[in-house]
Amino acid sequence: MVENNRWGNLFAHLVLILGVAIVIFPVYVAIIASTHPPGTFIRGVMPLLPGPNALENYKTVITQGRSQAGTPPIGGMLWNSFVMAMAITIGKLSISLLSAFAIVYFRFPFRIFFFWVIFLTLMLPVEVRIVPTFQVVADLGMLNSFAGLSIPLIASATATFLFRQFFMTVPEELMEAARVDGAGPMKFFKDILMPLSITNIAALFVIMFIYGWNQYLWPLLITTDPEYYTIVMGIQRMVTGGDSEPLWHLVMATVVLAALPPILVILFMQRLFVKGLTETEK
Amino acid sequence: MASITMDNLGKVYTGNVRAVSDVNIDIADGEMIVLVGPSGCGKSTLLRMVAGLETITEGTLKIGDRVVNQLEPADRDIAMVFQNYALYPHMTVFNNLAYGLKNRGFKKDEIDRRVREAATMLEIGKFLDRKPRQLSGGQRQRVAMGRALVREPAAFLFDEPLSNLDAKLRVQMRVEIRQLQKRLGTTSLYVTHDQLEALTMADRLVVLNGGRIEQIGTPMEVYLRPATTFVAGFIGSPAMNMLPTAYLRGLVAADALAHMPVAADLVGLRPEDLSLAPAGEGEIALTGQLMLLEPAGAESHLHLTFEGIKDTIVARLPHVPDVQEGSHLTFSIRRDKLHPFDQATGKRVA
Ligand SMILES: Nc1ncnc2c1ncn2[C@@H]1O[C@H](COP(=O)(O)OP(=O)(O)OP(=O)(O)O)[C@@H](O)[C@H]1O
Ligand SMILES: [Mg+2]
Numbered sequence: 001m002v003e004n005n006r007w008g009n010l011f012a013h014l015v016l017i018l019g020v021a022i023v024i025f026p027v028y029v030a031i032i033a034s035t036h037p038p039g040t041f042i043r044g045v046m047p048l049l050p051g052p053n054a055l056e057n058y059k060t061v062i063t064q065g066r067s068q069a070g071t072p073p074i075g076g077m078l079w080n081s082f083v084m085a086m087a088i089t090i091g092k093l094s095i096s097l098l099s100a101f102a103i104v105y106f107r108f109p110f111r112i113f114f115f116w117v118i119f120l121t122l123m124l125p126v127e128v129r130i131v132p133t134f135q136v137v138a139d140l141g142m143l144n145s146f147a148g149l150s151i152p153l154i155a156s157a158t159a160t161f162l163f164r165q166f167f168m169t170v171p172e173e174l175m176e177a178a179r180v181d182g183a184g185p186m187k188f189f190k191d192i193l194m195p196l197s198i199t200n201i202a203a204l205f206v207i208m209f210i211y212g213w214n215q216y217l218w219p220l221l222i223t224t225d226p227e228y229y230t231i232v233m234g235i236q237r238m239v240t241g242g243d244s245e246p247l248w249h250l251v252m253a254t255v256v257l258a259a260l261p262p263i264l265v266i267l268f269m270q271r272l273f274v275k276g277l278t279e280t281e282k
Numbered sequence: 283m284a285s286i287t288m289d290n291l292g293k294v295y296t297g298n299v300r301a302v303s304d305v306n307i308d309i310a311d312g313e314m315i316v317l318v319g320p321s322g323c324g325k326s327t328l329l330r331m332v333a334g335l336e337t338i339t340e341g342t343l344k345i346g347d348r349v350v351n352q353l354e355p356a357d358r359d360i361a362m363v364f365q366n367y368a369l370y371p372h373m374t375v376f377n378n379l380a381y382g383l384k385n386r387g388f389k390k391d392e393i394d395r396r397v398r399e400a401a402t403m404l405e406i407g408k409f410l411d412r413k414p415r416q417l418s419g420g421q422r423q424r425v426a427m428g429r430a431l432v433r434e435p436a437a438f439l440f441d442e443p444l445s446n447l448d449a450k451l452r453v454q455m456r457v458e459i460r461q462l463q464k465r466l467g468t469t470s471l472y473v474t475h476d477q478l479e480a481l482t483m484a485d486r487l488v489v490l491n492g493g494r495i496e497q498i499g500t501p502m503e504v505y506l507r508p509a510t511t512f513v514a515g516f517i518g519s520p521a522m523n524m525l526p527t528a529y530l531r532g533l534v535a536a537d538a539l540a541h542m543p544v545a546a547d548l549v550g551l552r553p554e555d556l557s558l559a560p561a562g563e564g565e566i567a568l569t570g571q572l573m574l575l576e577p578a579g580a581e582s583h584l585h586l587t588f589e590g591i592k593d594t595i596v597a598r599l600p601h602v603p604d605v606q607e608g609s610h611l612t613f614s615i616r617r618d619k620l621h622p623f624d625q626a627t628g629k630r631v632a
Contacts, residue, residue: 173368176335181382181429182356191381195372 027259034058034253041248057253072226074234074254080146081230082261084219085212087150092208093201096156100163101189105175115164122157126218134221144225153218159204166200167193202272209265231258284346284359284436284469285311286332292340293327293493301327302493305341309437312467314460318480319490320516325473326441328490332471333439334358345436356385361430362439366446367422369414369429375401376410379428400431403462420451427459431466438463440472444479456483477517481505489513507621511628514550514621520583520596522550522621529591530620534566538617546622546631551615553583553598561614569612570595577602586611 029046036051061074102108103115126133133152142148170193178188194201219230229237235254239246286309293302302324309315317325330336332343334355342349350358361382369378379397388396401407404424414422423443430438443459444452460483463470474480480487481501489496489504489512497509508514514522527547531539542549561567570586573594582602586595597613605611622631 171366171368173364173366174370176333176355177362177364177368177370177429178381179335180333180355180360180362182385183381187385192370192372 030252030255034249034256036249038247038249053249057249058257061250061253061257072229072234074231074257076227077229077231077234078257078261080149080228081213081232081258083146084149084215084230085209085261087146088153088212088215089205089208091150091154092156092159093204095154096159096163096204097189097194097197097201099160100167101193103160103164104167105185118157118160120157121155122161126153126215130217130221137222143222144228146228148222149215149219149228149230150212153212153215156208159208162200162204163197166197170196199273202269206262206266206269210262213262285309285344286437286469286471287344288332288341289344290341291328291331291338291343293324293331293336294339300493302331303340305495307488307495307498309469309471311469314463314470314472314483314485315488316472316474316480316484316486317488317490318474318477318516319496321475323490324493325475325490327493329439329441329471329473332437333360333362335362359436360439361433361435361437362441363426363430363443365442367414367426367443369422369425371414374411374413375406375417375425375428378414378425379432382429382433396432396434397428400428403431404428419447420455423447423455427462431462436469438468438470438472440470442474443472444474445476452479459483477519481517487517489516491516507630508550509630511548511550511623511625514623518552518554520553520598522552523595524593524623525549525551525588525591525595526625527622529588530566533568538566539620541617542620542622543631545624548623548625550621550623551595552619552621553596554600555615555619556597556599556613557615558599558603558611559614560612564618565614565616567612567614569610571610572605572607575602575605575607584611586613 032047032050033041034057035054036047036057037053040047040051063073099118103111103118137143137148137152140148142151174192175188178192183191214232215230216232216236219228220233220236223229223233231254235251235258238251238254286307288305288307288309291302291305292300294300305328307315317328319325327336331338332345334350334353334357338351343351345358345360355362370381373381376397379400380393383393383396397410398407401410404427406421406424406428409417409421409425414425417425423446426443440459444455447455456479472483474483481504484501486498487501487504488498491512497504497513499507499509504513504517508517508522511524514524525548527539527542527549530549556568568588570588572584573587574585576583576585580600582599584597584599584603584605586597588595623629624631
């Protein structure tokens with residue numbers, strides 16, 4: 001299939017470079033914008049080269065936030081987002097691993113029925129069930145708390161479904177060999193199934209982390225205390241809050257900082273998938 | 283070390299699928315029993331019932347003098363070697379061998395000692411740090427054996443352990459497994475569909491068909507006196523020829539078949555009992571037309587048609603004769619090599 005056609009190659013590269021450029025450009029703009037002094041944007045000319053104010057802008061967002069608009073320094077918000085995203089990710093992974101394990105390896109009444117019930121919840125993302133969920137969380141007194149931020153987002157049909165599919169490809173003899181070797185169900189899960197799923201877990205970890213990190217509507221609804229603001233809603237407050245024009249240079253600095261943790265998570269987890277991919281079992 | 287007693291074992295899968303019925307086998311301590319039969323006859327099911335991987339729906343199973351029907355596989359003191367080896371892919375060979383011991387709470391140095399001992403015995407010592415995927419099929423097979431060995435169980439259970447190996451390796455491993463089993467004196471139950479493996483490895487052979495036992499006996503008993511037409515056709519290669527007694531009576535002198543029981547209306551002739559030598563004392567002669575000569579190095583298979591018989595009759599000679607396809611050949615066979623069967627019941631008569 002691969003032909004050594006110079007023009008073809010050149011064309012393919014051009015298309016790819018163009019695609020990358022389209023994706024990279026806004027990111028580049030955000031980074032550049034975060035380095036300019038206050039008034040630059042208001043003039044309506046988009047600078048394409050870095051400005052002189054990088055250090056100062058980042059220092060402001062990290063230490064002061066935008067206090068007059070009621071936005072705290074971003075350190076706290078980054079931490080809140082991180083805690084929320086981690087809680088959602090770890091919660092989703094543990095629940096979906098366990099439920100997929102139950103569905104694939106145990107014979108209990110209405111097994112298939114429960115599988116479909118889990119599957120149906122795919123059609124009910126937070127946005128759809130937001131009002132009743134808010135009511136429940138409010139009644140349980142979980143407004144303005146990490147529990148309220150993360151627990152309602154933990155159930156995950158997608159991950160359960162993916163793990164189920166994966167577990168079904170694990171040869172049944174492995175489970176039988178483990179039974180003969182004296183491993184009970186949980187030991188089998190921990191010693192054999194989990195290590196075999198590591199690539200899947202790493203991939204889902206990244207997806208779930210970004211999902212949790214990017215939550216916007218839900219935190220916006222249930223947090224009124226700046227102590228629990230997450231970074232994504234913080235950005236929104238920075239844009240709309242206060243009477244003055246949005247301070248774009250600060251917003252952009254915050255955006256750049258907000259994008260860092262997901263990138264770090266990807267870089268870190270990437271080693272796990274590469275390991276998993278190159279060590280795929282026959 | 284223990285005996286295994288199967289008392290009227292039966293298995294009905296959910297959905298009323300009957301896989302095994304009325305199995306009675308007493309396996310003596312240290313004995314190697316081979317279960318053999320065609321695909322789908324219930325060999326694996328029976329083995330897995332003994333292992334505890336499949337529930338026993340009828341009868342009782344004893345290992346030693348404990349009834350183990352309700353026990354988990356781990357509590358039955360057995361070790362199993364699976365057809366696809368079922369090695370833990372993410373663990374090193376060492377850990378594969380050690381896993382069962384760790385779960386049973388063995389001390390670290392005892393685990394180490396046993397694993398190294400088994401590894402030496404199976405010559406996999408230099409692979410202990412590798413993962414299963416870095417091993418060849420034969421080496422994986424050894425690791426799977428090792429995992430069974432280290433446990434020093436009361437019984438080994440094998441489910442077609444050699445069927446994924448190439449022919450040469452299969453012969454080699456067959457010999458090794460048998461030697462090892464004899465040396466350790468561990469009671470073993472071995473499933474195979476390969477009759478050569480069955481004949482060479484077994485102390486006693488159990489031929490299964492449709493979930494029932496057709497015959498139990500030493501390999502030579504089963505070969506020399508097959509109890510049913512099924513066993514006659516299954517054990518021995520090429521398969522035993524069957525001729526109606528009436529047909530034979532028409533060919534030979536009246537008293538030549540006098541020794542055959544009256545009920546025997548079917549006669550079995552092993553291909554290897556037919557010879558091209560002229561019929562002598564106590565032998566009968568049969569003439570057929572040679573359709574095909576298959577030379578196979580040290581031996582040859584001759585496919586013949588007999589007038590009035592629609593099945594081809596196969597003769598196996600210990601040399602390749604110099605004959606033309608299409609020619610008529612006369613074979614002789616000793617009268618006492620004829621196997622009398624009752625066609626209606628499929629059973630051997632006397
Ligand atoms: N889980 C199951 N549910 C229902 N029927 C089953 C199940 N497992 C096996 N059977 C049936 O039981 C019979 C015996 O199967 P088994 O696997 O023991 O055969 P086998 O002798 O091992 O065959 P092979 O040589 O092909 O491995 C078959 O007819 C099979 O269809
Ligand atoms: Mg089988």
